Amino acid sequence: MHPDLVALLTLQDEDTAVAGLESRRRDLDIREQTLDQERATAEASIARTLQAADAEDKKRRELGMKVQEHRALQERHLAALDSVRKDREASAAMAQIEITRRVLAQEESEMQTLATRIADLHQAAELEQLSLGELEERQRTERAEIDSVRAELERDLATARAQRTETAARVGRPLLQKYERIRGRENSNALYALRGAACGRCNTAIPLQRRNIMAAGRSVEVCEGCGVLLYAAV
Numbered sequence: 572m573h574p575d576l577v578a579l580l581t582l583q584d585e586d587t588a589v590a591g592l593e594s595r596r597r598d599l600d601i602r603e604q605t606l607d608q609e610r611a612t613a614e615a616s617i618a619r620t621l622q623a624a625d626a627e628d629k630k631r632r633e634l635g636m637k638v639q640e641h642r643a644l645q646e647r648h649l650a651a652l653d654s655v656r657k658d659r660e661a662s663a664a665m666a667q668i669e670i671t672r673r674v675l676a677q678e679e680s681e682m683q684t685l686a687t688r689i690a691d692l693h694q695a696a697e698l699e700q701l702s703l704g705e706l707e708e709r710q711r712t713e714r715a716e717i718d719s720v721r722a723e724l725e726r727d728l729a730t731a732r733a734q735r736t737e738t739a740a741r742v743g744r745p746l747l748q749k750y751e752r753i754r755g756r757e758n759s760n761a762l763y764a765l766r767g768a769a770c771g772r773c774n775t776a777i778p779l780q781r782r783n784i785m786a787a788g789r790s791v792e793v794c795e796g797c798g799v800l801l802y803a804a805v
């Protein structure tokens with residue numbers, strides 16, 4: 572076998588192991604993002620409810636000011652009624668009082684509706700806040716589990732990467748560079764065994780002369796079909 576080949580095959584196994592650990596770590600990240608999203612959705616919903624309550628409260632304050640103005644107006648109408656002498660003026664003043672009374676009744680009823688709505692919204696926000704607390708409690712266990720698995724993965728990754736570096740140092744530089752270039756490009760294995768007379772990956776036939784060199788253990792060849800490294804399995 573080619574002197575570098577044993578080391579390169581080991582390196583490939585170790586790179587596969589590293590990639591597996593990295594993929595498990597990405598899965599953990601996704602799980603954590605899902606938890607974050609769940610929490611953010613609940614928080615956004617509380618914020619929307621409180622915002623709605625604030626908007627209704629603003630309407631109530633504005634309406635409250637109008638009610639005060641209309642009550643003052645009504646007092647002036649009532650005072651005016653006291654001072655009129657003629658029947659015609661009195662009935663005009665009475666009509667004014669009646670109009671203002673109706674407006675006030677309408678506004679006060681609206682105030683009542685707004686007060687109920689605001690109380691309901693605050694109650695809804697409190698319930699949402701309780702649900703959020705429960706959600707966070709539920710998530711606490713899962714987050715702790717994610718953290719502990721991640722810590723374990725990080726340790727395994729550090730070990731696997733150190734091992735990989737050690738193995739890579741045993742592969743000749745030109746071959747290692749070829750291997751790493753292919754691995755970076757293909758995002759999969761870079762080294763394949765010949766299958767019969769053809770590339771073990773893409774099945775392109777390899778000329779006899781090159782196969783003989785490979786079989787004699789003198790070289791690792793590049794497949795002309797797909798560009799991976801080929802070796803003759805002994």
Ligand SMILES: [Zn+2]
Nearest residue numbers: 770773794797
């Ligand atoms: Zn090929």
